[in-house]
Amino acid sequence: MKIYHVVKEYLVAKRLWEVFIYLFFGGLTTVVNIVTFALAYQVFHLNWPISNTISWIFSVLFAFVTNKVWVFQSKTENFKELVWEFSKFVFARVISFGMDMATMYLFIDLLHTGNLIAKLITQIIVVIANYIFSKVFIFKKVEIIEDEKTNSSSR
Template sequence: MDQLIKTMDFIFNGKLKLLSRFSATGVINTIIDFAVFTLCQSVFGLHYTISQVIGYSFGVINSFIFNKKWTFEYKSSGKKVIREVSQFAIVNLISLISTLVFMKFLINDFNLNVYLSKIIVTLIAQVINFLLYKIWVFN
């Protein structure tokens, strides 16, 4: 048990801190996104684009809170928060548009299953988000 605690401490507080925290936050965001996407798609019968927008939005809310406070440990106040939220929204709008374009392409042109397409576009969004959060939003 002690070894597990030491390993977890190294992963989340050592040399891999930023990447491991971003990844853990991303897993939580993805679970929230997929759960809401599936609920909208399968239970309510919404089109995949509407389901994607709704699911992604729920994941984004969680993402902002965890990435700001835990992953990047970014502290800001007053006017900086407005700038930060604006930049975060722009990054996620870029990611959302990218996911919608790629999802449509994968479903319509490659006839991929909607859920397989969702997994692929989620990975694309993670790369875009990490890079832009690191260099632009939480720096």
């Protein structure tokens, strides 16, 4: 655990911890996406659009929890705020899902690459887009403002 704390302190000091932890959980989300796609496509013999949709649903649910709890440490005061945050998350993911489907179509149907190779390529694009959506539009950090009294009393 000592190495973890040293690495974390270093990345926090360089303001890279959030990106690092996002890429870590983004990588895990990609694994969830690819494994569920492969299962749906190869084991259950579903076509690639259905397989891709199933993998998207699983990865969105996984990503919401990990992004909310560990990456952006977002706090919601009540159920209504949680639903609003989840709704924004799903909306942004629908946009990236459109990017995913378009890229899959390009690579599979037009360029005739393998399904899993296409899936890997699309995941790079999707992870970048999703980070931007989550950072800018969905998860808002609450900033703690220092009390002005402590600064004015020292004058």
